[in-house]
Amino acid sequence: MDQFTLNLIFVGASFALYIGIAIWARAGSTSEFYAAGRGVHPVTNGMATAADWMSAASFISMAGLIAFTGYDNSTFLMGWTGGYVLLALLLAPYLRKFGKFTVSEFIGDRFYSPTARMVAVVCLIVASLTYVIGQMTGVGVAFGRFLEISNTAGLLIGACVVFAYAVFGGMKGVTYTQVAQYVVLILAYTIPAIFISLQLTGNPIPGLGLFGDHVASGEPLLAKLDQIVRELGFNEYTAHHGDTFNMVLFTLSLMIGTAGLPHVIMRFFTVPRVADARWSAGWALVFIALLYLTAPAVGAMARLNITELMWPNGTDAQAVSVEDIETDPKYDWMATWQKTGLLGWEDKNGDGRIQYYNDANADMQEKAAANGWEGNELTNFNRDILVLANPEIANLPGWVIGLVAAGGLAAALSTAAGLLLAISSAVSHDLIKGQLNPGISEKGELLSARVAMAAAIVVATYLGLNPPGFAAQTVALAFGLAAASIFPALMMGIFTKVNNKGAVAGMITGLAVTLIYIFLHKGWFFIPDTNSFTDADPLLGTIKSTSFGAVGAMINFAVAFTVSKMTAPIPQEIEDLVESVRVPKGAAAAAADH
């Protein structure tokens, strides 16, 4: 069977499964649409949260980011998992006890302020919408590569499938589909990693293999990798090169941003009890950790494999020949990916070989001059292809490649559905029911939630087809907004008695300062060449705009406390609300009378 048929079978079967679940899990009430009727088992919810959280960025991009930078990009591993500790300890149980449907609803009620609720809604919609663009383009790319159809057609098929289970099933349909998507994506991620770990280290657990011995050389894998990249003039893999302060701040920003992303928080509204919300956060991290503990191994092993393919006889011998790349089946993946424009090589010095090295390194320039090399000849290696190409690079069987195709799509679709759900519930519950038409019937609200969902899918599809040039930068924006506005507001709502004025002032200041800092570095509204600073030489010390979320959060806290101290304290009924959110007792009742 050829590769195309295999890919088609895997992707087709996974899509049939999602549609089947959609038919089975239709939502009949607003409670089912927003919170799956609060009947989701904590382990099930943990799995769905994991799929919701792990996006195309986690599945496709993260290992590539680690592979080509090494230790310094551990920030993503710690940041995107450490946020769950904050969620589990500081937010999830209390928000579940509060027992409503949306994040903005809590902010609005706790700070007895429609303004606070609207600020939260705007942050939520902007953060979710910018985040969803990346998922939709990811769906198009994965389809385009694996099913050999155009990106546009792929994106439209993906949008129709999401439409089927999200519009009809709401949170209920999305939850059970995400469980299936989690299973697909984790198998797709770990199976090739296990194969590769066995090939290189003989250890079936990639996270252990990473610290094991490289079978071929007998040396520790990471020592071997350090040595081989050093010989080619690259930064040592395990060493620290960047700025330590910025590394700490970036990790913290990712953690706070993770804990403030609404599509993740709202998953904790779906479990039956407060105790379940606590367990559920743990299960979510178990399922996330399966991928995150594997990712650094995938990155390091792929880097070693690629480097050894380019220097098959060692870095002192001759580089791989152009003839081998074109004819040896070991190098077939290079031709496949060259077609996508994401991989490229050029025999600059015409010696019939492709030398891959760091031509910016002074020592290497000397060596190159002595050997007649005229610059790095592996001219283009897009980091995003690493995970998708990995099974081919390691020469794994065809069905593994089909599985990876289905996994990449599952990761992108599950996150897109979660984000779309967050957007539609903000529109129908916070804007329409909360603001425009409070008297709306349950049936009317359910209908408006479905219409909002359908509209959100159309907008996201349009943006996926015509991604604004700044799509990559907007992820920083989504995290910045979540970290600087949503997380501090939620935390202060639970742990302090900050009043309405304090919360609104804090949210708006935190948000404004963060936005301005990002715009100063990335361009106003991301229009090229309107930036006054660059992340290589930032405005404040070494603080890059991507790391600013944590600073924005601190500003939010500081302003909120100051303003709150100077204005009237919270009324008695809000005091009672805070006290009641802090104890689990009565959570079932709180949910029932809603």
Add this chain to the structure above:
Amino acid sequence: MSDKEAAKAYWKTNVRIILWSLVIWALVSFGFGILLRPMLSGIAVGGTDLGFWFAQQGSILVFLALIFFYAWRMNKLDAEHGVGEE
């Protein structure tokens, strides 16, 4: 003890557990994984040092342990203070 006092004592204990958990959370990630890595560089782990292991594996494992510990400890505390759901 009145309901209100019970809730107060419960909350105080909860905040203390959270603070200690967050100290460990920060220690394994920002501490061992980044800032204290140079001090741990003498401890070799599979071709590199302990700080690298914490940054890429250890911190995540500790995060997991922390969340499960907190869930277990708090569910026990709910029962002790009579503020649980049943």
